[in-house]
Amino acid sequence: MKRFHAKPGERRCLQIEKFLFGLITFLVAVLAIFAATASADGQHSGVWKLNPAKSKYSPGPGPKELTETILLSMNRYKVDANGTGADGKPMHIEFDAKFDGKDYPMIGVPWADTDGQVTMIITCAVSTNGRTRTCTLKGTDEEGRKVNNVVVFHRQ
Template sequence: MKVRTITLVLAMFVVCVSLHAQQDPLMGTWKLNLSKSKYNPGPPPRSRILKFEPSPNDGLIMTNDGITANGEKTHTVESFAQDGKDHPETEIQGVDARVSRRIDAYTTETINKKGGQTVQVLRRIVSKDGKTLTITVKGKTATGATLDDVRVLDKQ
Protein backbone atom coordinates (compact mmCIF):
# COMPACT_ATOMS: atom_id res chain seq x y z
CA MET A 1 0.00 0.00 0.00
CA LYS A 2 2.79 2.45 0.88
CA VAL A 3 4.64 1.79 -2.39
CA ARG A 4 1.45 2.42 -4.33
CA THR A 5 0.83 5.72 -2.50
CA ILE A 6 4.42 6.90 -3.05
CA THR A 7 4.23 5.97 -6.74
CA LEU A 8 0.96 7.88 -7.11
CA VAL A 9 2.37 10.98 -5.40
CA LEU A 10 5.50 10.92 -7.59
CA ALA A 11 3.41 10.53 -10.73
CA MET A 12 1.25 13.51 -9.74
CA PHE A 13 4.39 15.61 -9.12
CA VAL A 14 5.78 14.76 -12.58
CA VAL A 15 2.46 15.66 -14.23
CA CYS A 16 2.28 18.99 -12.35
CA VAL A 17 5.85 19.94 -13.32
CA SER A 18 5.17 18.97 -16.94
CA LEU A 19 1.98 21.04 -17.07
CA HIS A 20 3.77 24.03 -15.55
CA ALA A 21 6.53 23.78 -18.16
CA GLN A 22 3.98 23.60 -20.98
CA GLN A 23 2.12 26.66 -19.70
CA ASP A 24 5.21 28.81 -19.11
CA PRO A 25 6.36 30.28 -22.44
CA LEU A 26 9.90 30.86 -21.09
CA MET A 27 10.54 27.13 -20.68
CA GLY A 28 12.55 25.48 -23.43
CA THR A 29 15.66 26.14 -25.49
CA TRP A 30 16.55 29.55 -26.95
CA LYS A 31 19.31 30.49 -29.42
CA LEU A 32 20.86 33.97 -29.50
CA ASN A 33 20.09 35.92 -32.68
CA LEU A 34 23.20 38.09 -33.01
CA SER A 35 21.84 40.15 -35.91
CA LYS A 36 18.93 41.38 -33.76
CA SER A 37 20.91 41.81 -30.51
CA LYS A 38 22.86 44.77 -29.16
CA TYR A 39 25.70 44.48 -26.64
CA ASN A 40 26.91 47.66 -24.95
CA PRO A 41 29.69 47.39 -24.03
CA GLY A 42 30.70 44.79 -26.59
CA PRO A 43 31.88 42.65 -28.04
CA PRO A 44 29.00 40.16 -28.14
CA PRO A 45 29.54 36.44 -27.72
CA ARG A 46 29.94 34.36 -30.87
CA SER A 47 27.01 32.19 -29.81
CA ARG A 48 24.74 31.47 -26.86
CA ILE A 49 22.09 28.87 -26.14
CA LEU A 50 19.86 29.20 -23.07
CA LYS A 51 17.67 26.42 -21.72
CA PHE A 52 15.03 27.19 -19.09
CA GLU A 53 13.46 24.47 -16.94
CA PRO A 54 11.13 24.64 -13.95
CA SER A 55 12.51 24.07 -10.47
CA PRO A 56 10.61 23.50 -7.23
CA ASN A 57 8.63 26.35 -5.65
CA ASP A 58 7.92 28.14 -8.96
CA GLY A 59 11.60 28.80 -9.56
CA LEU A 60 13.58 28.18 -12.71
CA ILE A 61 16.86 26.63 -13.79
CA MET A 62 18.80 28.28 -16.62
CA THR A 63 21.54 26.43 -18.49
CA ASN A 64 23.76 28.78 -20.48
CA ASP A 65 26.10 27.39 -23.16
CA GLY A 66 28.06 29.70 -25.40
CA ILE A 67 31.23 30.79 -27.08
CA THR A 68 32.74 34.12 -26.02
CA ALA A 69 34.00 36.76 -28.44
CA ASN A 70 37.48 35.30 -27.78
CA GLY A 71 36.37 31.80 -28.81
CA GLU A 72 36.23 30.30 -25.30
CA LYS A 73 33.43 27.82 -24.56
CA THR A 74 31.28 28.63 -21.55
CA HIS A 75 28.80 26.56 -19.56
CA THR A 76 26.86 27.67 -16.49
CA VAL A 77 23.78 26.42 -14.69
CA GLU A 78 21.90 28.89 -12.50
CA SER A 79 18.87 28.40 -10.29
CA PHE A 80 16.46 31.25 -9.57
CA ALA A 81 13.90 31.31 -6.78
CA GLN A 82 11.27 33.64 -8.27
CA ASP A 83 10.00 34.70 -4.87
CA GLY A 84 10.97 38.39 -4.89
CA LYS A 85 13.47 37.90 -2.03
CA ASP A 86 17.22 38.50 -1.92
CA HIS A 87 19.37 35.37 -2.30
CA PRO A 88 23.17 35.16 -2.04
CA GLU A 89 25.07 35.21 -5.36
CA THR A 90 28.69 34.04 -5.65
CA GLU A 91 29.14 33.34 -9.37
CA ILE A 92 28.78 36.82 -10.89
CA GLN A 93 31.68 39.23 -10.47
CA GLY A 94 30.61 42.41 -8.68
CA VAL A 95 27.33 40.89 -7.43
CA ASP A 96 26.62 39.48 -3.96
CA ALA A 97 22.81 39.08 -4.03
CA ARG A 98 20.07 38.40 -6.55
CA VAL A 99 16.30 38.83 -6.41
CA SER A 100 14.05 37.31 -9.08
CA ARG A 101 10.32 37.54 -9.64
CA ARG A 102 7.67 36.82 -12.23
CA ILE A 103 5.92 39.99 -13.39
CA ASP A 104 3.33 38.30 -15.62
CA ALA A 105 2.96 35.16 -17.75
CA TYR A 106 5.49 36.45 -20.30
CA THR A 107 7.90 38.50 -18.16
CA THR A 108 10.44 37.74 -15.44
CA GLU A 109 12.85 40.14 -13.77
CA THR A 110 16.15 39.60 -11.97
CA ILE A 111 17.90 42.32 -10.00
CA ASN A 112 21.59 41.84 -9.22
CA LYS A 113 22.87 43.70 -6.15
CA LYS A 114 26.14 44.57 -4.46
CA GLY A 115 26.11 45.75 -0.84
CA GLY A 116 22.32 46.14 -0.97
CA GLN A 117 22.44 48.45 -4.00
CA THR A 118 21.05 47.51 -7.43
CA VAL A 119 23.83 47.12 -9.99
CA GLN A 120 21.97 45.35 -12.83
CA VAL A 121 18.35 44.77 -13.86
CA LEU A 122 17.57 41.94 -16.29
CA ARG A 123 14.13 41.54 -17.87
CA ARG A 124 13.17 38.47 -19.86
CA ILE A 125 10.13 39.02 -22.09
CA VAL A 126 8.66 36.26 -24.25
CA SER A 127 6.67 37.43 -27.28
CA LYS A 128 2.95 36.62 -27.29
CA ASP A 129 3.50 34.05 -30.07
CA GLY A 130 6.16 32.35 -27.92
CA LYS A 131 8.84 32.46 -30.63
CA THR A 132 11.09 35.29 -29.40
CA LEU A 133 12.73 35.99 -26.06
CA THR A 134 14.09 39.50 -25.49
CA ILE A 135 16.42 39.99 -22.53
CA THR A 136 17.24 43.57 -21.59
CA VAL A 137 20.16 44.15 -19.23
CA LYS A 138 20.76 47.59 -17.74
CA GLY A 139 23.20 48.71 -15.06
CA LYS A 140 26.94 48.57 -14.45
CA THR A 141 29.59 45.93 -15.07
CA ALA A 142 31.98 44.84 -12.30
CA THR A 143 34.45 47.44 -13.62
CA GLY A 144 31.85 50.23 -13.50
CA ALA A 145 31.15 50.45 -17.24
CA THR A 146 27.57 51.17 -18.30
CA LEU A 147 25.72 48.01 -19.31
CA ASP A 148 22.85 48.38 -21.80
CA ASP A 149 22.19 45.12 -23.66
CA VAL A 150 19.25 43.93 -25.74
CA ARG A 151 19.63 40.21 -26.31
CA VAL A 152 17.18 38.62 -28.75
CA LEU A 153 16.81 34.84 -28.79
CA ASP A 154 14.76 32.53 -31.00
CA LYS A 155 12.87 29.51 -29.66
CA GLN A 156 14.35 26.22 -30.82
Protein backbone atom coordinates in the same frame (compact mmCIF):
# COMPACT_ATOMS: atom_id res chain seq x y z
CA MET B 1 -50.40 28.55 -19.80
CA LYS B 2 -49.65 24.87 -19.84
CA ARG B 3 -47.72 23.41 -16.96
CA PHE B 4 -45.38 20.50 -17.15
CA HIS B 5 -45.59 17.98 -14.36
CA ALA B 6 -42.68 15.58 -14.21
CA LYS B 7 -43.06 12.22 -12.61
CA PRO B 8 -40.81 11.53 -9.58
CA GLY B 9 -38.32 9.48 -11.63
CA GLU B 10 -38.13 12.13 -14.35
CA ARG B 11 -37.58 14.88 -11.76
CA ARG B 12 -34.59 12.96 -10.37
CA CYS B 13 -33.18 12.60 -13.89
CA LEU B 14 -33.44 16.37 -14.46
CA GLN B 15 -31.67 17.04 -11.14
CA ILE B 16 -28.81 14.71 -12.11
CA GLU B 17 -28.50 16.40 -15.53
CA LYS B 18 -28.35 19.84 -13.87
CA PHE B 19 -25.75 18.60 -11.39
CA LEU B 20 -23.61 17.05 -14.16
CA PHE B 21 -23.85 20.21 -16.27
CA GLY B 22 -22.75 22.33 -13.29
CA LEU B 23 -19.91 19.94 -12.47
CA ILE B 24 -18.65 19.87 -16.06
CA THR B 25 -18.82 23.69 -16.27
CA PHE B 26 -16.83 23.97 -13.02
CA LEU B 27 -14.18 21.48 -14.21
CA VAL B 28 -13.78 23.29 -17.55
CA ALA B 29 -13.28 26.60 -15.69
CA VAL B 30 -10.67 25.04 -13.37
CA LEU B 31 -8.83 23.51 -16.34
CA ALA B 32 -8.86 26.85 -18.18
CA ILE B 33 -7.34 28.61 -15.16
CA PHE B 34 -4.73 25.86 -14.78
CA ALA B 35 -3.85 26.03 -18.49
CA ALA B 36 -3.48 29.82 -18.35
CA THR B 37 -1.16 29.58 -15.34
CA ALA B 38 0.91 26.80 -16.91
CA SER B 39 1.14 28.79 -20.13
CA ALA B 40 2.38 31.91 -18.33
CA ASP B 41 5.06 29.90 -16.53
CA GLY B 42 5.92 27.93 -19.64
CA GLN B 43 6.47 30.94 -21.91
CA HIS B 44 10.08 31.33 -20.80
CA SER B 45 10.78 27.64 -20.19
CA GLY B 46 12.63 25.77 -22.90
CA VAL B 47 15.80 25.91 -24.94
CA TRP B 48 16.75 29.30 -26.41
CA LYS B 49 19.53 30.07 -28.89
CA LEU B 50 21.11 33.53 -29.10
CA ASN B 51 20.66 35.51 -32.30
CA PRO B 52 23.87 37.64 -32.30
CA ALA B 53 22.82 39.57 -35.43
CA LYS B 54 19.66 40.94 -33.75
CA SER B 55 21.27 41.49 -30.34
CA LYS B 56 22.87 44.81 -29.35
CA TYR B 57 25.57 45.13 -26.69
CA SER B 58 26.70 48.39 -25.12
CA PRO B 59 29.48 48.07 -24.19
CA GLY B 60 30.24 45.25 -26.57
CA PRO B 61 31.02 42.83 -27.89
CA GLY B 62 28.60 40.11 -26.84
CA PRO B 63 29.02 36.34 -26.96
CA LYS B 64 29.52 34.66 -30.33
CA GLU B 65 27.01 31.97 -29.43
CA LEU B 66 24.89 31.07 -26.43
CA THR B 67 22.23 28.46 -25.77
CA GLU B 68 20.10 28.74 -22.63
CA THR B 69 17.96 26.04 -21.08
CA ILE B 70 15.38 27.62 -18.80
CA LEU B 71 13.00 26.03 -16.32
CA LEU B 72 10.47 28.46 -14.87
CA SER B 73 7.73 27.32 -12.54
CA MET B 74 5.58 28.99 -9.92
CA ASN B 75 8.33 28.74 -7.29
CA ARG B 76 11.61 28.21 -9.16
CA TYR B 77 13.77 29.79 -11.87
CA LYS B 78 16.64 27.73 -13.24
CA VAL B 79 19.03 28.69 -16.07
CA ASP B 80 21.80 26.60 -17.58
CA ALA B 81 23.62 28.32 -20.46
CA ASN B 82 26.61 27.34 -22.58
CA GLY B 83 28.31 29.12 -25.44
CA THR B 84 31.35 30.91 -26.76
CA GLY B 85 32.35 34.32 -25.44
CA ALA B 86 33.47 37.28 -27.55
CA ASP B 87 37.06 36.21 -26.82
CA GLY B 88 36.42 32.76 -28.34
CA LYS B 89 36.61 30.98 -24.97
CA PRO B 90 33.86 28.63 -23.77
CA MET B 91 31.39 30.14 -21.32
CA HIS B 92 29.02 28.54 -18.85
CA ILE B 93 26.33 30.23 -16.75
CA GLU B 94 24.23 28.61 -14.01
CA PHE B 95 21.46 30.06 -11.91
CA ASP B 96 18.99 28.18 -9.73
CA ALA B 97 16.72 30.20 -7.44
CA LYS B 98 13.42 30.07 -5.63
CA PHE B 99 11.02 33.01 -5.47
CA ASP B 100 11.57 33.55 -1.75
CA GLY B 101 13.40 36.91 -1.65
CA LYS B 102 16.80 35.35 -0.87
CA ASP B 103 20.01 35.80 -2.85
CA TYR B 104 21.23 32.86 -4.92
CA PRO B 105 24.63 32.50 -6.60
CA MET B 106 24.94 33.09 -10.33
CA ILE B 107 27.87 31.07 -11.66
CA GLY B 108 29.80 32.40 -14.66
CA VAL B 109 28.66 36.03 -14.46
CA PRO B 110 31.34 38.41 -13.07
CA TRP B 111 28.95 41.26 -12.23
CA ALA B 112 26.61 38.98 -10.26
CA ASP B 113 28.61 38.88 -6.98
CA THR B 114 28.34 42.41 -5.56
CA ASP B 115 27.71 41.86 -1.84
CA GLY B 116 23.95 42.26 -2.11
CA GLN B 117 23.92 45.43 -4.24
CA VAL B 118 21.78 45.43 -7.37
CA THR B 119 24.02 46.18 -10.35
CA MET B 120 21.93 44.87 -13.23
CA ILE B 121 18.21 44.66 -13.96
CA ILE B 122 17.25 42.04 -16.52
CA THR B 123 13.79 42.13 -18.10
CA CYS B 124 12.72 39.41 -20.54
CA ALA B 125 9.61 39.09 -22.69
CA VAL B 126 8.43 36.35 -25.03
CA SER B 127 6.77 37.24 -28.34
CA THR B 128 3.09 36.49 -28.82
CA ASN B 129 3.91 33.53 -31.08
CA GLY B 130 6.25 32.14 -28.39
CA ARG B 131 9.25 31.82 -30.70
CA THR B 132 11.35 34.89 -29.76
CA ARG B 133 12.59 35.94 -26.33
CA THR B 134 14.04 39.43 -25.89
CA CYS B 135 15.98 40.38 -22.76
CA THR B 136 17.04 43.90 -21.80
CA LEU B 137 19.98 44.28 -19.40
CA LYS B 138 20.48 47.70 -17.79
CA GLY B 139 22.98 48.52 -15.08
CA THR B 140 26.71 48.46 -14.43
CA ASP B 141 29.24 45.76 -15.32
CA GLU B 142 32.15 44.48 -13.20
CA GLU B 143 34.37 47.33 -14.50
CA GLY B 144 31.85 50.04 -13.56
CA ARG B 145 30.74 50.72 -17.16
CA LYS B 146 27.11 51.48 -17.95
CA VAL B 147 25.39 48.51 -19.61
CA ASN B 148 22.44 48.74 -21.98
CA ASN B 149 22.08 45.41 -23.80
CA VAL B 150 19.21 44.00 -25.84
CA VAL B 151 19.66 40.25 -26.28
CA VAL B 152 17.46 38.27 -28.69
CA PHE B 153 16.94 34.50 -28.50
CA HIS B 154 14.95 32.07 -30.64
CA ARG B 155 13.19 29.00 -29.26
CA GLN B 156 14.76 25.71 -30.30
